[in-house]
Amino acid sequence: MKKILKWVGISVLVLGAMWAAVFFIKSNSKSAITYETHKPFISSIEKKTVATGKVIPQEEVEIKPQISGIIEKIYKEEGEPVKAGDLIAIIKVVPNEQSLYAARGRVNNAEIALNNTKIEYDRNKTLFDRGVISSQDFNNLQLQYDQAVQELKNAQTDYQIIRVGSAGGSTSANTNIRATVNGTILEIPVEVGDQVIQSNNFNDGTTIASIADLGKMIFEGKVDEGEVGKLELGMPLKISLGAIEDKEFDANLKFIAPKGVEESGAVQFKIEGDVSVEDDFLIRAGYSANASLTLEKKDSILVIPEALLQFDKETEEPYVEIAIGEQEFERRDIEIGISDGVNVEIVSGLDESDEVKQWNKTEPIKKGLEEEEDGEEDA
Secondary structure (H helix, E strand, C coil): CHHHHHHHHHHHHHHHHHHHHHHHHHHHCCCCCCCCEECCEEEEEEEEEEEEEEEEECCEEEECCCCCEEEEEECCCCCCEECCCCEEEEEECCCCHHHHHHHHHHHHHHHHHHHHHHHHHHHHHHHHHHCCCCHHHHHHHHHHHHHHHHHHHHHHHHHHHHHHCCCCCCCCCEEEEECCCCEEEEECCCCCCCEECCCCCCCCCCCCEEEECCCCEEEEEEEEHHHHCCCCCCCEEEEEECCEEEEEEEEEEEEECCCCEEECCEEEEEEEEEECCCCCCCCCCCCEEEEEEEEEEEEEEEEEEHHHCEECCCCCCEEEEEEEECCEEEEEECEEEEECCCEEEEEECCCCCCCEECCCCCCCCHHHHHHHHHHHHHC
16 A cells, blocks of 8 residues: 555656646747847938927007096907007096096186286286386286286196096097007907006006907927027927918027026926918917927938947947847947937948847747647647
């Protein structure tokens, strides 16, 4: 009995060792990797960056009233073209009662002063005609009379402006708001019945309308601090708008901000470019836009795919592996130039006859998996 158990144990150990050996051989019998190679070739590389922003009018004018009051009527609508001098709205003047009474009081005082001066003037004119007083004394009285007349006119004008909003003597209490430039009305932020405030030294005043020429647009965007040093005034831009598909507009860089603004941990610099607007397209103010800028461009240079590069772990210098035989490679240090993210310039270290190893090719493991699945099915 003991011998039988002994042989059974030996058999189990032998079978287990054989199964382990077979499993180890199958799991490690992976196909050898065959590395592909690529030759350097002549091409052109453009290093670009994209600035996000929007297109806005080059000049936008805000029309503000010169007197406070209430909007009585609006004659124009948003999006309507206007010319300088076109009537946009009418403001009804609501005078301040205290100011109105004060102005009326100045008129009364001026009338009293004029009447008193006129009496003195008429009496002395008779004496002057008789030769009783000198010419110099009469001229002084004439000056006082003329000043009193002018003071009354000034007081009446002030009273008229406060009461009706103008000195023209109009019986209707209103004033006209007119366009000051040619263009398109972008916005009318007020409605009939709204109260508006005049523009003065202490207040910008209420905006009645915004006018701009939509034929003169600029791109306004931002670029990262790592790229702003490569920009130059006058360089070309390609503007693409989210609202207009399959169309790019030409522009020229005209402004680079001297000071950056930190946003989300990165410093951004504002840029502006004049956009060439074609007559066939209507560009509305505020369209989101992207500007493509070519930072650097080289033609007819030796390049390789950037994926073929390797970097030394210690020096971080680039190198590649060159084929010297059948699936035999050696390291070669190279010097690289600009890159567009796909191809990279080879400054030195390679020529067109070299074959560069594609080092990051994945290992073919599909066949090994299929063999393991077949073995499990047979078992």
